Amino acid sequence: MTSTNSLPEHFSQNSQLPIRIVSPNFGHVSPETRENYAPTHRLSYYFLLFILEGSTPYGLDGETFDVGKYELLFALPHQIQQVAFAQHSKKYYKLGFDEECLSRLPRQYPFLLNPLNQQKISFSTLAANRLQAIFDILQGLLTASDTDPELILAHLNSLLTEINAAYFAGEQKPADDRLTKYIGFKIFVENNLTDHPAIKDIAQELALSTDSLYQLVKQYSGLSPKEYMTNRLILEARRRLCYGERSSVKELAFELGFSDPDYFSRLFKKVTGKTVAGFFQDLS
DSSP states (O other): OOOSOOOOTTOOSSSSSOEEEEBTTBOOOOHHHHTTSOSEEEOSSEEEEEEEESOEEEEETTEEEEEOTTEEEEEOTTOEEEGGGOOOOSEEEEEEEOHHHHHTSSSOOGGGGOTTSOOEEEOOHHHHHHHHHHHHHHHHHTTSTTSOHHHHHHHHHHHHHHHHHHHTTTOSSTTSHHHHHHHHHHHHHHHHGGGOOOHHHHHHHTTOOHHHHHHHHHHHHSSOHHHHHHHHHHHHHHHHHHHTOOOOHHHHHHHTTOSOHHHHHHHHHHHHSSOHHHHHHHHO
């Protein structure tokens, strides 16, 4: 399993920044390089797919997204990407970058934590035209490997700012305290997932009552905090099975912090509708 969020070695198109852009006539890796990657693999970097014409099916975490005109799909490190579904339309952009790029940008982009649980974003014609212009500039900058990274970062910042605004378009106050607290909840869960933290401990960490935490998580995810954590644990189990990190049910349960493998098996079936063995069989 990839231990750091980084662009694969030799993928970057800039000598000082881990970033790569692909369009119909630019940036494709060689057939020999593609053969080194399994049809299903775990991402180690941030990925954007923006469609300008037609539509494209794309597989992510076992779900197929139909990405249409003026829509963008974003994927996060550790998500499972099904490359077999990546049949692109005639006009698109793909962009990959990692944590190093983000660390050099002047601000944060809350959409990259996906607090609203929506990985596909729609753009108006005007916004899509602005996005296309930025992608065009980035592609031009990445035609030479020695381009000043500050130029690339300036336009990456503009791109992510546009996407962030579109992601939160339906929110009256996308950066309000409630959303900030919810993002804090998601980060805490990610950092402590296999420790199975108690709800009261999470609420205390966020300076909330347990009732306030419940209402907050329900508002943004549609789930209770306990349901959210359960679904996240089972998603991680599915990712490890999809990615080929296949161990026995007992080992998988222990890796995810479950002391009772039988309980883990029952929970997995309750959430997915399949046993671990049945899920594994469907992957074969």
